[in-house]
Amino acid sequence: MTLNRRDLLKAAGAAGALNLAWPLSAGLSPAQAREAAEALGATYDAAPFTLGVGSGDPQPTSVVLWTRLAPEPFAEEQRLPEIVEVGWVVAEDSALSRVVARGTYPASATLGHSVHVPVHGLTPGRPYWYAFTALGATSRTGRTRTAPLGPVPRVRFASANCQHFPSGHYAAHRGIAREDLDFVVHLGDYIYEGGPTGSSLRDHNAPDPRTVGDYRKRHALYKGDPSLREAHAAHPWFLTWDDHEVVNDYSGTGGGAPFLQRRAAAYQAWYEHMPHRDGGPLTSALPDPVIHRRRTWGDLLELTVLDLRSHRSAQNLADGTILGAEQKAWLKQGISQAPDAWHVWANSIMLSQLRGRPGGSYMFTDQWDGFLAERKEVLTHVHSSGLEDLVVITGDWHSAFVDDIRPDFDDTSSPVIGTEFTAHSVSSSAYSADWNATNGPLMGRANPHLKYFEGNRYGYDVYEVTPERFSTHMRVIADRRDPASPVTTLTTFHVDRGRAGSYEDPATKGSPAQWRRD
Secondary structure, X not given: OOOOHHXXXXXXXXXXXHHHXXXXXXXXXXXXXXXXXXXXXXXXXXXXXXXXXXXXXXXXXXXXXXXXXXXXXXXXXXXXOOEEEEEEEEEOOOOOOOXXXXXXXXXXXXHOOEEEEEEOOOOOOOXXXXXXXXXXXXXXXXXXXXXXXXXXXXXXXXXXXXXXXXXXXXXXXXXXXXXXXXXXXXXXXXXXXOOOOOHHHHOOOOOOOOOHHHHHHHHHHHHOOXXXXXXXXXXXXXXXXXXXXXXXXXXXXXXXXXXXXXXXXXXXXXXXXXXXXXXXXXXXXXXXXXXXEEEEEOOOEEEEEOOOOOOOOOOOOOOOOOOOXXXXXXXXXXXHOOOOOEEEEEEOOOOOOOEOOOOOOEOOOOOHXXXXXXXXXXXXXXXHOXXXXXXXXXXXXXXXXXXXXXXXXOOOOOOXXXXXXXXXXXXXXXXXXXXXXXXXXXXXXXXXXXXXXXXXXXXXXXXXXXXXXXXXXXXXXXXXXXXXXXXXXXXXXXXXOOOOOEXXXXXXXXXXXXXXXX
């Protein structure tokens, strides 16, 4: 049986020896931290490409290639020259023999020797393979894909979210790596600022990150899961973030100087470790990467990626904002000018209203429920603009939900204008089975728009989209303690083109759930 890092951490905490088991404990050398990570099942690629490779933000003729030179993954700064020239190559075959583009990139210590190569001049709608060379070594080979142009018969993509390293292995990412996909969307909580759960573990000589170096080490720990590196190498990714990339439940526009410094450090480290395309020159990601963007997959799908952290105000204000003025105007303009296609919003926290019990108050105002006026404004604009075929994909909740979207969730006569699919987490702990069994029916009765809730499992969603139908396949793993856990399909929901609202596939409707609206 492979190592179970959850039980190892619990045992170490009980023995008062967390500094031997938790790689981010204070006082460990980079070598000691790596040894501790490997004791928990982490592995690393050969130096200097220890953290793997990835690609992102695919467009018809362009994609971004990523890696980071980190011979010592847990060093705050690498013992490398200020600038290291990194070679890169893109080819039409996995052997890298039919080369279509190549070049060099100056990896600078300023950005942690990370590499973000925007490759241009590619052919739309086809796969490519790529690799890097530096310091006499060659990276693993990655596979990417450009977006198509014109008519598209099908697109398949996956979403992942919430991957707390101490809570389990990333068998979900192993499944994603093996799926036949065009791209992956990560919906946030890629890392967590905290350590193992439980006070005796978390508080044992393992302070939360504050500096760029602290966050670099945390990203290095998470990239130590081999399935995560495999999923990055297998497909191009689109990325947004939620709160734990910085600190729990933060507001991007609040806090004093110490928080703003911490946020800037977290944002920089996030950028250094992600295949993310920023909008300007090399240093434009500092201090604030631009997350929100709109991309198309031929004439079939329009993907809108939202940033729901950087620009938000405090919660529960009459004039509060979760989007910020600029992003809201951009979103509404896109709604008004939307093409005839499926419209998918990548949304890190739940859009739909969620009351805990009939007549009760909102459960979590950190999500869109804390910004009621703005939510109603945006969704009313969707309705008045005549936008059809809206599907929102969401993370954060560590459980699966399916909701009808209405401009006014408290008015059951308000029209259904779209569907929200909230996916299971990769590994982050959900509520207990008892809690889910008790509260699933309560949430169902309190929220007439809620169609489905299942909170006992972990996994990811796969979306299969054709001109006629949008299908969401809820993939679940058998056991997050097992890095090779098998993947199965729990259930499938469909949305038909031109008809708002979802329905469960009859073949999977008998699957376990804590709430299902018949």
